[in-house]
Amino acid sequence: xxxxxxxxxxxxxxxxxxxxxxxxxxxxxxxxxxxxxxxxxxxxxxxxxxxxxxxxxxxxxxxxxxxxxxxxxxxxxxxxxxxxxxxxxxxxxxxxxxxxxxxxxxxxxxxxxxxxxxxxxxxxxxxxxxxxxxxxxxxxx
Amino acid sequence: xxxxxxxxxxxxxxxxxxxxxxxxxxxxxxxxxxxxxxxxxxxxxxxxxxxxxxxxxxxxxxxxxxxxxxxxxxxxxxxxxxxxxxxxxxxxxxxxxxxxxxxxxxxxxxxxxxxxxxxxxxxxxxxxxxxxxxxxxxxxxxxxxxxxxxxxxxxxxxxxxxxxxxxxxxxxxxxxxxxxxxxxxxxxxxxxxxxxxxxxxxxxxxxxxxxxxxxxxxxxxxxxxxxxxxxxxxxxxxxxxxxxxxxxxxxxxxxxxxxxxxxxxxxxxxxxxxxxxxxxxxxxxxxxxxxxxxxxxxxxxxxxxxxxxxxxxxxxxxxxxxxxxxxxxxxxxxxxxxxxxxxxxxxxxxxxxxxxxxxxxxxxxxxxxxxxxxxxxxxxxxxxxxxxxxxxxxxxxxxxxxxxxxxxxxxxxxxxxxxxxxxxxxxxxxxxxxxxxxxxxxxxxxxxxxxxxxxxxxxxxxxxxxxxxxxxxxxxxxxxxxxxxxxxxxxxxxxxxxxxxxxxxxxxxxxxxxxxxxxxxxxxxxxxxxxxxxxxxxxxxxxxxxxxxxxxxxxxxxxxxxxxxxxxxxxxxxxxxxxxxxxxxxxxxxxxxxxxxxxxxxxxxxxxxxxxxxxxxxxxxxxxxxxxxxxxxxxxxxxxxxxxxxxxxxxxxxxxxxxxxxxxxxxxxxxxxxxxxxxxxxxxxxxxxxxxxxxxxxxxxxxxxxxxxxxxxxxxxxxxxxxxxxxxxxxxxxxxxxxxxxxxxxxxxxxx
Ligand SMILES: [Zn+2]
Numbered sequence: 001x002x003x004x005x006x007x008x009x010x011x012x013x014x015x016x017x018x019x020x021x022x023x024x025x026x027x028x029x030x031x032x033x034x035x036x037x038x039x040x041x042x043x044x045x046x047x048x049x050x051x052x053x054x055x056x057x058x059x060x061x062x063x064x065x066x067x068x069x070x071x072x073x074x075x076x077x078x079x080x081x082x083x084x085x086x087x088x089x090x091x092x093x094x095x096x097x098x099x100x101x102x103x104x105x106x107x108x109x110x111x112x113x114x115x116x117x118x119x120x121x122x123x124x125x126x127x128x129x130x131x132x133x134x135x136x137x138x139x140x141x
Numbered sequence: 142x143x144x145x146x147x148x149x150x151x152x153x154x155x156x157x158x159x160x161x162x163x164x165x166x167x168x169x170x171x172x173x174x175x176x177x178x179x180x181x182x183x184x185x186x187x188x189x190x191x192x193x194x195x196x197x198x199x200x201x202x203x204x205x206x207x208x209x210x211x212x213x214x215x216x217x218x219x220x221x222x223x224x225x226x227x228x229x230x231x232x233x234x235x236x237x238x239x240x241x242x243x244x245x246x247x248x249x250x251x252x253x254x255x256x257x258x259x260x261x262x263x264x265x266x267x268x269x270x271x272x273x274x275x276x277x278x279x280x281x282x283x284x285x286x287x288x289x290x291x292x293x294x295x296x297x298x299x300x301x302x303x304x305x306x307x308x309x310x311x312x313x314x315x316x317x318x319x320x321x322x323x324x325x326x327x328x329x330x331x332x333x334x335x336x337x338x339x340x341x342x343x344x345x346x347x348x349x350x351x352x353x354x355x356x357x358x359x360x361x362x363x364x365x366x367x368x369x370x371x372x373x374x375x376x377x378x379x380x381x382x383x384x385x386x387x388x389x390x391x392x393x394x395x396x397x398x399x400x401x402x403x404x405x406x407x408x409x410x411x412x413x414x415x416x417x418x419x420x421x422x423x424x425x426x427x428x429x430x431x432x433x434x435x436x437x438x439x440x441x442x443x444x445x446x447x448x449x450x451x452x453x454x455x456x457x458x459x460x461x462x463x464x465x466x467x468x469x470x471x472x473x474x475x476x477x478x479x480x481x482x483x484x485x486x487x488x489x490x491x492x493x494x495x496x497x498x499x500x501x502x503x504x505x506x507x508x509x510x511x512x513x514x515x516x517x518x519x520x521x522x523x524x525x526x527x528x529x530x531x532x533x534x535x536x537x538x539x540x541x542x543x544x545x546x547x548x549x550x551x552x553x554x555x556x557x558x559x560x561x562x563x564x565x566x567x568x569x570x571x572x573x574x575x576x577x578x579x580x581x582x583x584x585x586x587x588x589x590x591x592x593x594x595x596x597x598x599x600x601x602x603x604x605x606x607x608x609x610x611x612x613x614x615x616x617x618x619x620x621x622x623x624x625x626x627x628x629x630x631x632x633x634x635x636x637x638x639x640x641x642x643x644x645x646x647x648x649x650x651x652x653x654x655x656x657x658x659x660x661x662x663x664x665x666x667x668x669x670x671x672x673x674x675x676x677x678x679x680x681x682x683x684x685x686x687x688x689x690x691x692x693x694x695x696x697x698x699x700x701x702x703x704x705x706x707x708x709x710x711x712x713x714x715x716x717x718x719x720x721x722x723x724x725x726x727x728x729x730x731x732x733x734x735x736x737x738x739x740x741x742x743x744x745x746x747x748x749x750x751x752x753x754x755x756x757x758x759x760x761x762x763x764x765x766x767x768x769x770x771x772x773x774x775x776x777x778x779x780x781x782x783x784x785x786x787x788x789x790x791x792x793x794x795x796x797x798x799x800x801x802x803x804x805x806x807x808x809x810x811x812x813x814x815x816x817x818x819x820x821x822x823x824x825x826x827x828x829x830x831x832x833x834x835x836x837x838x839x840x841x842x843x844x845x846x847x848x849x850x851x852x853x854x855x856x857x858x859x860x861x862x863x864x865x866x867x868x869x870x871x872x873x874x875x876x877x878x879x880x881x882x883x884x885x886x887x888x889x890x891x892x893x
Binding site: 072 | 425429432434436444548551553554555597671672673674677678680685688689714717718727757778808809810812822825827831834
């Protein structure tokens, strides 16, 4: 039985391990911090949120200040998918963001069917009158 | 000294004396700290012990909701406050005990949850107070968030509903009025250094008797604010909306009887409590966590940590905010815990359980943990006029730990969504209008925030504020008739300022403002996020960029447009980089700007922001990346550098194989540069916050809190927090300039 935990992670309840949902790599034991099974990179935020104003003319440029803000990028060590990102001040301990009671999880899932894809949820009802596609003969069917 | 044990008769006398001779009815912690619905009243218990007709409950609920909707619409149509015109309001109904039971379907739930507390205050203190009392035809006004509320711009009208001489419910109407006589115009003074700078501070008091507003009290309130017309009109508008609601309720009572109404209001609450317990129980037991870092007090840049841990155990959920920044005794960005819980509750009803009835029972099964005297549990004496800084985070960041608890469920109550943008990114203004009226308020742009990316599609652009789904941007032409602000540019979406991801965030838009035909006009802005990204991503996406405030000063844009109509393009990036207006001063600032007077024709420019991205950028459909280019949301560079898409720059046709190669090589590069977590932590984690960053909050241990007091770093035990005191930023600047001057003069001039 595998339980989907995020867009990128799942837990195999039988082997009690965290796995990458994209390549199946077994990352680490399910009772551990899953981040310990990943590789991390300290990203200068200016490489992602690039300065849009001329840095010669202005101190503030739409890029975060790298002395205040860093991006920790967590990758799957096998397929290189970015599993998580964390915006932190330099040197701040990474947050243990998920910590489940695995025994309780096993009990909870004993009677639930396994899911291979997460459901998306209902779309709110949308008004059709402003949607030009609804005027085409195709969509009137 | 000996203990004195008075005989019981004396004791009784003394108790009565003490209860009748209280010096001051300040905010009551017993009320303000209790977010749960109260127990059943005797009448409710009696009625609910008998069989309940679900059809009648459903019918009465429908009638009540329709009546609430009518009241809400009345205020939207008649309200004078800019906020009323765009839907920043609510009409609501409560049980006789003051528990919020229902709101108008497109109202702001947070406002109604605020009145929950002041109604309880009225019941507790004014009902039996011989000089006040609660009678038919009375109406109570309130704005001080310390007695319940979000912030003091919001004014409420609360009215008891009587039937056959008995109190059966409470009705309320609340509007973000704006101006309230605070030290800066518009009611949200970032410059407030004590609560006495905040302007009107109304505990719940009776302002309506026999269904009429008392003119003497209204005059006092008008005399206390910059905009007496607004104060006059909207007190009347709120009263008449509540009176219409009352008429409708009386008809429901006549038709269905008081029993049906009492049962419906109470049952609505109890059913929700039961449903929320069920929803918590289906989540996994465990803890998920998130941290957030507002980067400004709106007077200086300081990193303020908010620390959130959500723990589920069976059908109980605990939200633990311990380890957050201490309160600041002379800055306005503190919030009290009732406001914080109210906004967190609003966020749950926006993003997590939007299908639940919007009532106070939603949070009844929840427990909370706070450090006393922290930024999110500020003491009553701290200024809280710009509590929006922690409160906007409260409404958004819980999306992350809740997504990590709920993603596994076999069903969804709504799509999983990354946090939306979380800054009140709008210009606040004040001064004398072209019509000769004094005003102070804010622009409707606060309602145009970008949504976060979702599990199945991109976030919506400029869709709503975090506190309501139904607010609008209003009509610029109507605004220009009333105030001298002129909006330049066409609300262009902020190109490349996106929360990138598999599903990108919705984007904000550029706001370029100036004014004319006023000799006295100014602006302020009250946002964080100019140094540290404000919106956080979900599941491996990226957050929002940082947003500066940009100014072009020393010119009159209307004169420049006459001279050079073709040469000026109203695009912030182009204006600032190309600098097409000769003689102008171009500058960037962080987005915490206290009120400043401007000259006609000067430009103040800011952005409404993006939400967080959802999922890995390499998983974004390359065709969707091309659509982003076609819609001018991103540049070719972003498509190549961030999303790693190979494409023909002219036709925008994706080179599928080239993209696969680029993405595969990026994956390999990631693996190569990534360091195993344990080794990374060894190298990365420092024992203390960086010396150069003024940091407030816990670091590695939530029991140890760092802070900045009078310019010095301090360390405190979390259970013994003391408020921090900030130096005057002008004094800090003067000291620095004096030092520079001294160094430049070569140290030989005597100091004064
Ligand atoms: Zn993988």
